[in-house]
Amino acid sequence: MMSRLIDYSGRNVLITGASSGIGRLLALRMAEKGARVALVARRRDQLEKVAEEIRAFGGEAVPLACDVGDREQVMAASTRAVEELGSIDVLVNNAGYGHHRHFLDWDLDDMERMMRVNYLGSLYFTKALLSAMVDRGRGWLVFIASVAGRIAPAEETAYAASKHAMVGLASSLSLEVEDAGVHVLTVLPGAIRTPFFDDEALARLPAVARKQMAEPEDLVDEIMVALVRGRRELTFPRWIASGYVAQAIAPGFTRRQVKKQTLVDPDGE
Ligand SMILES: NC(=O)c1ccc[n+]([C@@H]2O[C@H](COP(=O)([O-])OP(=O)(O)OC[C@H]3O[C@@H](n4cnc5c(N)ncnc54)[C@H](OP(=O)(O)O)[C@@H]3O)[C@@H](O)[C@H]2O)c1
Numbered sequence: 001m002m003s004r005l006i007d008y009s010g011r012n013v014l015i016t017g018a019s020s021g022i023g024r025l026l027a028l029r030m031a032e033k034g035a036r037v038a039l040v041a042r043r044r045d046q047l048e049k050v051a052e053e054i055r056a057f058g059g060e061a062v063p064l065a066c067d068v069g070d071r072e073q074v075m076a077a078s079t080r081a082v083e084e085l086g087s088i089d090v091l092v093n094n095a096g097y098g099h100h101r102h103f104l105d106w107d108l109d110d111m112e113r114m115m116r117v118n119y120l121g122s123l124y125f126t127k128a129l130l131s132a133m134v135d136r137g138r139g140w141l142v143f144i145a146s147v148a149g150r151i152a153p154a155e156e157t158a159y160a161a162s163k164h165a166m167v168g169l170a171s172s173l174s175l176e177v178e179d180a181g182v183h184v185l186t187v188l189p190g191a192i193r194t195p196f197f198d199d200e201a202l203a204r205l206p207a208v209a210r211k212q213m214a215e216p217e218d219l220v221d222e223i224m225v226a227l228v229r230g231r232r233e234l235t236f237p238r239w240i241a242s243g244y245v246a247q248a249i250a251p252g253f254t255r256r257q258v259k260k261q262t263l264v265d266p267d268g269e
Contacts, residue, residue, distance in 0.1 A: 003183035005090065005140050005227035009034030012085040014078075016068050016125060017095030019046035021194030022144060025220045026092060031059035038081035038088070039063045040125075041095060060085075068095045068121030069113060078128035087136065088129050093122035093166075094144040098159040098196065100204045100264065111158040118162035123169060130182065137181040140227065143170040144187045147240050151247055151254070153262035155204075174232060185226055188235045192216050204264050212237075 005011075013030050017023035019041035027037050031054040039047045039061055047063035054061040062084045066077035081088060096118040099110070122143060133139025148156055149163030167186055174184035191197075191205065191213045202210065219236050226234040235241040247254045 003138070003140065003178075003181060004230040005183070007034075011035045011089040012038070012081075012087060013090040013092065014038040014040060014081050014088045014125070014129065015092040015094060016040040016066075016121065017144075018050055019043045021196055022189070022192065022216050022219060023092070023094040024050050025216050026094070026223065027061070028053060029220050029224060030090070031061060032057065034059075035090070036060040036085050037062070038077075038085055040066050040068065040077055040081075042067050067117075068124065069116035071120075071124050074121065074124035075128055078125065082129075082132075087132050089133070089138065090140040090142065091125055091129050092142040092144065093125055094142075095121055096144070096162070098146075098148075098156065098201075100155045100201055101158075102155055103157045106158060114158045115162045115165070118159070119165040119169070122166055126169075126173070130177065133182045134177060134180045139182040141170070141173070141177075141182060141184045142187065142223070142227070143167075143184070144189070145170065147188045147190050147235065147243075149188060151243055151258060154259055155262060155264060183230060183232075185223075185231060186233045187219075187223055187226070188233070188240075189219055190214065190235075190237055190240045192219055192236075206261055206264075209261070 008030055013035045015023050015027045015037060018027045018039035027039055027050055031037050039050055041047055042065060044063065044065040047065065051061035051063045064077045064080055066073045068074055126141060143166055145166045146163040148160040149167035152160035170184050170186040191209055193213045194216050214237050222234055222236050
């Protein structure tokens with residue numbers, strides 16, 4: 001069963017990572033279309049700013065400061081969102097962060113934290129909000145994963161692992177809940193120009209990748225269209241999806257390409 005998300009009026013949306021980048025733009029876009037939005041992230045001041053932007057055009061937004069890697073905070077934020085808005089129709093699991101780092105130089109605490117924030121945060125929110133969607137026979141789950149969740153680049157071990165986990169969760173869940181009326185969309189973005197890339201990360205990106213960076217507004221356009229069409233997966237920019245075919249039919253070639261493009265020589269040689 002396919003479920004299209006066309007009309008946002010009267011719908012309640014919860015978006016994690018709504019203080020910046022892709023999450024902020026999605027929140028603004030869905031609110032413009034009439035949704036009431038719960039905005040989740042750690043920085044309360046930034047969430048307030050996004051909420052103000054939404055209220056400025058007559059929309060409704062509830063900022064909820066929460067560390068998505070903390071299970072208790074997620075449960076409390078989910079309860080607050082339902083109290084403030086009523087049942088949640090659309091959950092966007094978007095909060096996350098990444099680093100480019102050699103495995104041996106990567107602090108184990110940060111590797112654990114990345115899994116908690118990027119993967120477990122999505123699992124916690126889904127656990128908190130899915131059963132009510134199933135009971136109502138309607139709902140949408142959007143997982144903002146990454147191309148790194150399907151093709152693992154070098155020097156992104158912890159990040160790729162967290163996004164592979166997220167893609168696995170979303171793909172399996174989609175099979176389980178679609179007949180109950182809950183639609184799952186998995187989004188796999190390539191490099192998008194947002195604060196996700198700090199100066200260090202930008203410097204480590206190969207020049208070709210820097211040139212090919214896509215704009216977050218264009219990704220958000222595509223996500224909105226994917227929801228209208230009831231698509232289950234979106235890779236953006238679309239041409240990257242040809243890499244999945246290449247990986248399946250020419251794994252050795254693809255591996256060499258990915259290694260060449262993503263393994264940065266720490267000495268710059
Ligand atoms: N930009 C890209 O090239 C790209 C590519 C593929 C996938 N993605 C994915 O897209 C998602 C959004 O990234 P973005 O590009 O929009 O980056 P961004 O501008 O840095 O936004 C990240 C968002 O996640 C929130 N966040 C981070 N840690 C959190 C935590 N522990 N608890 C709650 N919120 C947390 C941040 O808010 P606070 O700091 O206020 O908590 C912020 O709102 C991420 O999952 C990222 O992996 C991005």
